[in-house]
Amino acid sequence: MTTHKGHAARLAQALSVVLDTEELPLRLRAWDGSEAGPEGAPVLEFRSRRALRRILWSPGQLGLSRAYVAGDIDSPGDIFAAFTALSSAGKFAEPGPFRRLTAREMWTLLRTAVRLGALGPNPAPPPEEAKVVKKGRLHSRRRDSAAISHHYDVGNDFYALVLGQSMVYSCAVWPDGSYGTESPESGNRLAAGLEEAQEAKLDLVCRKLGLRPGMRVLDVGCGWGSFALHAAGKYGATVVGITLSTEQANLARKRAAEAGLTERVDIRVQDYRDIGDGPFDAISSIGMSEHVGREQTPAYAAALFSLLRPGGRLLNHAISWNAGPTRPDPDSFIPRYVFPDGEMISLGEMVAALEGTGFEVLDVEALRRHYALTLRAWVSRLEANWDHAVKLASLGRARVWRLYMASSALGFEGGLTGVNQVLVQRPGGDEPPLRRTAWL
Template sequence: MTSTGGAAARLAEALGVVLGADEIPLRLRAWDGSEAGPVGAPAITIRSRRAVRRLAWAPGELGLGRAYVAGEIDIEDDVFDTFAALTSVGRWAAAGQPRGVSLRDRLRLLRTAVRLGAVGPPPPVPPEEVVPTRRRRRHTRAGDAAAVTHHYDVGNDFYALVLGPSMVYSCAVWDDEDTGLDAAQKAKLDLVCRKLGLRPGMRLLDVGCGWGSLALHAAERYDVDVVGVTLSGEQARLARARAADAGLAERVEIRVQDYRDVTDGPYDAISSIGMSEHVGRTALPTYVARLHDLLRPGGRLLNHAISWNAGATSWDSDTFIARYVFPDGELLPLHEVVAALEAQRFEVLDVEALRRHYALTLRSWVRRLEQHWDEAVTAAGDGRARVWRLYMAASALAFEAGDMGVNQVLVQRPGGSDPPLRRTAWL
């Protein structure tokens, strides 16, 4: 390690305390021009003493995240290399995030803050942060609508820059790493339709329909009637416009509606792509029962959801992802989702793991965001663009490490015709 002294050496000490590491694998550049850390390592710039104050008050991922969103810390090199280095040591390497800072370590941080002239009250949190109400009952209709609005109503122009023409905000399906994002998303939409066994004249319910991409694909390619429901007014507005532009307005109906309020079943098939992460553990039985009742006997349901692979989890409101990205979102292990489906007497037809596919998808989204950075900042603000860059890059690494997975679980309600003998029906 080389150091030019000054604030950077103190900052390296502070970050080492937060990470639980004697040496940090990053090059730090401080506001006074000093540097510390291994030469050639990924570099970050700390632009303000306020970043140190944030770490003193929140010595973990939340403090680091706040400083980055506020522009007090900047990533100078490749974002994936930087995060990979950050998560390779100390508490993050052992537990996925820098938690469990002891009282002794907090006192060391406070002394460092004093030496750097960074002592003071906690800085105001960036406006992009959702501060949780501790006693609020979660997963009410109003609460879920507010959480969805926070994440999805940040501007359709912003999402178009990140997602590209497909406007699909879930894991794509790649033949190989050179497939390309748009082709991989089209392949995913078609795979879902084939797994559901869609045929002309069927009714499809798309729960959490986003900007309508699956609804349009199913109506156009499989000649089905589709009802898509979302809690995002911005998504619904664009989805309806896309259906009209495609001449599919009579085949595709987009509603701003909670899945619990859908009453016009039965449907021949139901898709839920990237939506059940918003449902949560306590509401999962209600969610599964509602979809079961909306599906005709013999009809298929495909539930596509991110899973947590690193052991049992509970929702934590003090993480970056909960405060900035998915308020009230929960990742459940695959076995809990399958158990809930089987508890409603759904028959499991197929489970497909797409973990590596999501890492490729997220890397593509990050590339698109960085390629269109100035436009993204204009569309949604610098803080929001920083949030998305941080969460998507960190998520890509979590999928690559196997901490998170994503699974398509295909089930059938008893009754009706038997499923195909082999999976070749949809492969």
């Protein structure tokens, strides 16, 4: 380890304590210009004493996240390289909540803060931190609506900048693995192919559901209406799309009108538990069930079962937690800043809930690597339009999305998280095809 005299060496010691690692795989740069750590390693920059103070008050992922969102910590250069190095160290390399520091470790951290003049009151969290956490009964209609609003009602223009013209906020389906992830240029190639990959995903869902002209389809968590428009425009379906986001609904309706599909696309601000005008011939749920919660998943499956006609299919497209039986840490970055009350469950739990309701499983397709590529494309679009993104939302919001999407990409690449399309059918009605060639 190469060091220069100054604060960086003490910061490296403090961060090693927090991460429970003997040697950091990063090069630290302190606010006084000093550096410590391996030459040539990705740089993590502490821009002020307040960064250390945040970590002292919340010694774990939350403190580090608050410091990054607030701009007290930065990672100049390739963010994926910095996060890859950080995720290999100590506590970031282990799934689940951070281990609480021992009294001895806290004393070491406190002593470092004293020596660096970083003691002081707990800094206020960045304004982008969710206000709905721990308020009201978990997954009540009111709390779910507030949680969805926190994430999705941040400006349609901001999302358009990140997602592109498709306005699809879920995993795309890529034709092959030739894009690579070895350089920033690969992100540019991914961004260029994003629209085609999202079109392929929407079409794949329509084929799996067996859509035909005149079918009545429910799109649960319809977002900005992309699947509804595709199903109505390309397959002649009549679609009811529901979302809890007013901003999403307004844009989805506008897009339907511009496409001349108002007669076949009905967009509602509505909870899936309040739908009373079934049955439907098919149901899509793309990137929505992560908001439902583990305890509510069986009731979610039962509700959708009751809304399908006999023989109707449901496609549930959802992120899964692959790293073992661990509960989410409410004081980690994702629930505090990105998806309040969101909860990833395993693929096995989801399939068990669907089968327990009475569904027959027709097909399961894992798309883990596809989501890693999708996230890298979104990061590339965000970074290429950074100044505009900051104007549309805020500097803190742009930093939240950069941190969230880059770290999520690494989670999918490392196998901690997956994403799966589970196709099921309500018994009765037409028999499914003998083989999956009907939708390949």
